[in-house]
Amino acid sequence: MEPGTDRSATVEPRDPMPDGYRRTLVRQIAQHAHSEIIGMQPEGEWIACAPSLRRKAILMAKVQDEAGHGLYLYAAAETLGTSRDDLLEALHTGRQKYSSIFNYPTLTWADVGAIGWLVDGAAIVNQVPLCRCSYGPYARAMVRICKEESFHQRQGFEILHTLSHGTPEQHAMAQDAVDRFWWPSLMMFGPPDADSPNTGQSMAWGIKRFTNDELRQRFVDIAVPQAEALGLTLPDPELRWDEERGHWHFGTPDFSELAEVVAGRGPLNAQRLAHRIRAHEDGAWVREAAAAHAAKRAARTPG
Ligand code: 3HC
Numbered sequence: 001m002e003p004g005t006d007r008s009a010t011v012e013p014r015d016p017m018p019d020g021y022r023r024t025l026v027r028q029i030a031q032h033a034h035s036e037i038i039g040m041q042p043e044g045e046w047i048a049c050a051p052s053l054r055r056k057a058i059l060m061a062k063v064q065d066e067a068g069h070g071l072y073l074y075a076a077a078e079t080l081g082t083s084r085d086d087l088l089e090a091l092h093t094g095r096q097k098y099s100s101i102f103n104y105p106t107l108t109w110a111d112v113g114a115i116g117w118l119v120d121g122a123a124i125v126n127q128v129p130l131c132r133c134s135y136g137p138y139a140r141a142m143v144r145i146c147k148e149e150s151f152h153q154r155q156g157f158e159i160l161h162t163l164s165h166g167t168p169e170q171h172a173m174a175q176d177a178v179d180r181f182w183w184p185s186l187m188m189f190g191p192p193d194a195d196s197p198n199t200g201q202s203m204a205w206g207i208k209r210f211t212n213d214e215l216r217q218r219f220v221d222i223a224v225p226q227a228e229a230l231g232l233t234l235p236d237p238e239l240r241w242d243e244e245r246g247h248w249h250f251g252t253p254d255f256s257e258l259a260e261v262v263a264g265r266g267p268l269n270a271q272r273l274a275h276r277i278r279a280h281e282d283g284a285w286v287r288e289a290a291a292a293h294a295a296k297r298a299a300r301t302p303g
Contacts, residue, residue: 003018003021003206003207004134004207009134010136011134011135012136021207022080024198024207025135025138026077026080027096028207029073029077029080030091031096032073033069033070033072033077034096034097034098035099035102036067036073037091037098037276038098038099038273039066039101040066040067040070041275042105042106042115043059043062043063043066043106043112043115046059046111047059047060049109055159059155062116062151069145072145073138073141075137075141076137088280092273092277097262100184100188100262101119101122101181101187101188102268102272103266103269103272104181104184105268107177107180108173109159110159110170110173110176111177111181112156112159113177114177115156116154116155116157117153117156117160118156118182118185118223119185119188120156121219121222121223122185122188123149124149125218125219126188126189127145127146127149128146129208129210129215130142130209131143133207133209134206135207157230160174160177160178160230161229164231165231171231174230178227178232178234182234182236183235184261186253187253187254187257187258189213189215191255191259192255193211193212193213199211217247220248220250221247224239236251237251
């Protein structure tokens with residue numbers, strides 16, 4: 001049966017599946033995993049500079065969560081017959097992507113709050129429907145990841161709420177971070193549906209349950225009242241409630257900017273990838289030691 005035909009059925013690793021379905025899943029799950037791993041960098045830079053031990057401990061936990069999400073998703077991708085080495089080589093050579101949002105700099109502590117509130121908030125909107133994805137291992141990985149994302153989003157909201165209700169300088173820092181991260185967060189949902197080559201087929205296969213534009217709208221509808229609760233404004237002069245549609249009307253993200261960042265020409269693409277490759281190379285000794293240990297244990301284990 002074609003995946004997605006029966007919305008309640010899930011495809012498992014040993015089930016027969018169309019080659020295109022498998023390829024699409026490897027592409028999406030791998031890039032999701034890459035996003036989690038690269039996504040550790042923007043906030044990781046602030047662990048040593050967190051303003052208190054409490055904030056440092058929370059941020060360390062969050063960054064560690066992202067690493068776990070990446071490993072979880074690589075494991076889900078490997079159930080489709082690919083290998084961790086192949087996936088990492090695809091990331092390191094630029095054959096596979098990671099989310100555009102992580103190519104923007106984190107200039108102040110308030111950016112850590114904006115990433116938690118906006119980026120993890122957008123990730124939750126995108127990931128909750130994936131808990132019902134037609135591919136079993138991906139859907140199950142999403143259940144746990146979404147639970148942890150909720151903590152990520154709340155801690156970011158709390159950072160911004162504290163700053164926004166602090167000194168005028170702290171309020172200004174929070175507003176500046178939201179001004180810089182708002183539009184790139186909307187771009188996380190991908191190009192407009194009309195320019196999305198994968199959405200139609202991914203919807204038919206039950207990989208995506210909603211389109212890019214539907215999820216983007218859902219995120220804006222959630223974020224606008226939250227911004228009001230934060231006492232911060234959103235940098236979109238077109239923002240207004242549309243009573244007839246029952247949604248917030250918002251301006252159009254600069255999708256040419258998204259295309260540039262996706263093509264590797266964003267503010268920090270080169271730095272993020274270089275850092276990732278260096279970390280992988282620096283960790284080679286750990287992989288070699290683990291492989292040597294596993295070989296010794298296998299040699300000791302009788303027949
Ligand atoms: N950044 C990078 N590439 C993007 C992108 C973005 N924001 N939006 C789209 N693209 C790429 C797509 O990967 C695709 O390229 P490819 O065919 O070479 O893979 C191309 O642009 C066209 O886009 P489509 O809309 O046709 O592609 P998809 O149907 O795959 O939709 C997506 C893109 C919405 C990102 C979808 O892949 C998806 O939902 N992925 C799972 C969720 C995910 O990866 N989120 C990334 C953030 S993870 C995160 O934020 C971690 C959290 O802890 C902070």
